[in-house]
Amino acid sequence: MRSSLIVLVALVVPFLLEAQESVQLALLKYPGGGDWYANPTALPNLAEFCNRNLPTDLAPDYATVEVGSADIFNHPFIHMTGHGNVVFSDAEAENLRMYLISGGFLHIDDNYGMDQYVRLAMKKVFPEYDFVELPFDHPIYSSHFEFADGLPKIHKHDDKPAQGFALIHEGRVVCYYSYETDLGDGWEDQEVHNDPEALRQKSLRMGANIVKFAFEQ
Numbered sequence: 478m479r480s481s482l483i484v485l486v487a488l489v490v491p492f493l494l495e496a497q498e499s500v501q502l503a504l505l506k507y508p509g510g511g512d513w514y515a516n517p518t519a520l521p522n523l524a525e526f527c528n529r530n531l532p533t534d535l536a537p538d539y540a541t542v543e544v545g546s547a548d549i550f551n552h553p554f555i556h557m558t559g560h561g562n563v564v565f566s567d568a569e570a571e572n573l574r575m576y577l578i579s580g581g582f583l584h585i586d587d588n589y590g591m592d593q594y595v596r597l598a599m600k601k602v603f604p605e606y607d608f609v610e611l612p613f614d615h616p617i618y619s620s621h622f623e624f625a626d627g628l629p630k631i632h633k634h635d636d637k638p639a640q641g642f643a644l645i646h647e648g649r650v651v652c653y654y655s656y657e658t659d660l661g662d663g664w665e666d667q668e669v670h671n672d673p674e675a676l677r678q679k680s681l682r683m684g685a686n687i688v689k690f691a692f693e694q
Contacts, residue, residue: 504541544573565601613625
């Protein structure tokens, strides 16, 4: 495990210095029956957008990592999505906890229907913390692009306001949870959901903000 932590640090530090080698975003594979594999074009499009608009050199493809695997320590930014159930074993929850408190970052995007499950799963990872809603003036909403009204609303879902929540460990946001917005759908190829390009751009800009914030906080 110690060598894995060293790998994580080795990846984060070059990024902060406008990395000389590519960093690969990762998609979290989790048990429970939820479709963790949703939005297959989302992360490649986000990486390409970040590389055009931020000082990043993200790999064009993404890794798939299992929540209980040491492979998660090779990726400083992990994205999680889906529509349904999420279940972590004790060992998986402990592995994810160690990843997050050691410098990793998890972005959870509710693709609709996973809210009740992901909250229970993350409570197993951090029983001492609750998700807190971030105010509109939080740096994540202005790290590169300005979102004065907070998280943009991409898809209707239950027609509730979009909300951004965080788990904060020792003053650092270790997990950002975008709820009732569906950023990942906005990152996908345009023909997948037929979203207006202006809406897709909002989603990609917010995604770039999350990436930039994750590495610079």
